[in-house]
Amino acid sequence: MNLEIKELPDYEVAYVRHVGSYSETSKAWSELAKWASEKGIYDTQYFIGISLDNPQFVDEHACRYDACITLPKGFEKNDEAPVNYQHLKGGTYVMYEFRDTLDKFSLAYEAIFAQWLPTSEYEIDNRPILEFCLNNPNADPEGKAIVDLYIPIKIIA
Secondary structure, rough: OOEEEEEEOOEEEEEEEEEHHHHHHHHHHHHHHHHHHHOOOOOOOEEEEOOOOOOOOOOOOEEEEEEEHHHHOOOOOOOOOOOEEEEEEEEEEEEEEEEHHHHHHHHHHHHHHHHHHOOEEEOOOOOOOOOEEEOHHHOOOOOEEEEEEEEEEEEEO
16 A cells, blocks of 8 residues: 655635535535636635545435535635535645545545554544545546545554
């Protein structure tokens, strides 16, 4: 596995929440992309996905997912449904470069949590897992997603 320990800064983000299957988040991404284009920030910021529930423990139709875009400094936040805002805390993360079709994305999670994490000097930290989405897999000729997966960690005490 190609993993790297990284420090991330705090981020202010706008997001659209999706509730339901993680395979059906495209509507949230479309709404966020439209909003970001209207605000003129679409091409200058990071797109981050946050899966808030583990589908092994939460019914698929109740899983929550936030499609996020980072905000530039000084961005004026206004109440504009369906967009909300949140602060993402930075810190130490293990980063995995995922470059494959989305049907294999859960395997990346499994490998990190079942293989790497138990044998490392780290444990999971209480911050969201961040999926930095670097392309639109629907526009990729091979349907591949380019995602830098950041899992929050801390040294085992």
